[in-house]
Amino acid sequence: MAKLPGAKTVETLGDYLREQRRQAQMSLRQLAEQSEVSNPYLSQIERGLRRPSAEVLQQIAKALRISAESLYVRAGILDLDESGARMVEDAIALDTRLTERQKTALLDIYRSFVGSDVAQDEELAEVVTEANQEKT
Structure with missing residues (x-):
């Protein structure tokens, strides 16, 4: 093909x-x-x-x-500038080497530098929680 x-x-x-x-x-x-x-x-x-x-x-x-x-x-559907921050946050949330506390700290630091809205923060918190629950 x-x-x-x-x-x-x-x-x-x-x-x-x-x-x-x-x-x-x-x-x-x-x-x-x-x-x-x-x-x-x-x-x-x-x-x-x-x-x-x-x-x-x-x-x-x-x-x-x-x-x-x-x-x-x-x-190629979306421009990197529109989703770059989300990709970083997802990478942190899904990294199995980090504890939930470490993930939260990294996300807080990252967001303090780039800024982030509350809706994304809540959604990502759910992803982190789910990912951690599945590990146990």
């Missing part, structure tokens, strides 16, 4: 998805089940053969417990 026009962005997305899936210790089949996206379609996305819609990216992001914005940036 031939690569799509603009395949550079798609390949970058595919590599990023594959890496996120591996970090989540999920097989392609497990990701397919959790995201409700077919296994062959996910494989094609990872190999850069398909360009997924924003809706599909959102389903994948939810299953991987990462921000949809980070996938939108990789897919």
Whole structure:
């Protein structure tokens, strides 16, 4: 199958998805089940053969417990400037090497430098709490 026009962005997305899936210790089949996206379609996305819609990216992001914005940036749907702060906050929230207290402290420091609205803070706090509960 031939690569799509603009395949550079798609390949970058595919590599990023594959890496996120591996970090989540999920097989392609497990990701397919959790995201409700077919296994062959996910494989094609990872190999850069398909360009997924924003809706599909959102389903994948939810299953991987990462921000949809980070996938939108990789897919070229969203400009990095619009989601850079969220990606940093997600990285802190999902880092398994940090305790909940460390995550909260890092997020507070980061937000004090860049500024952040309350709605995002509350949403991210939920993500941190959920991620920590799953570890135990």
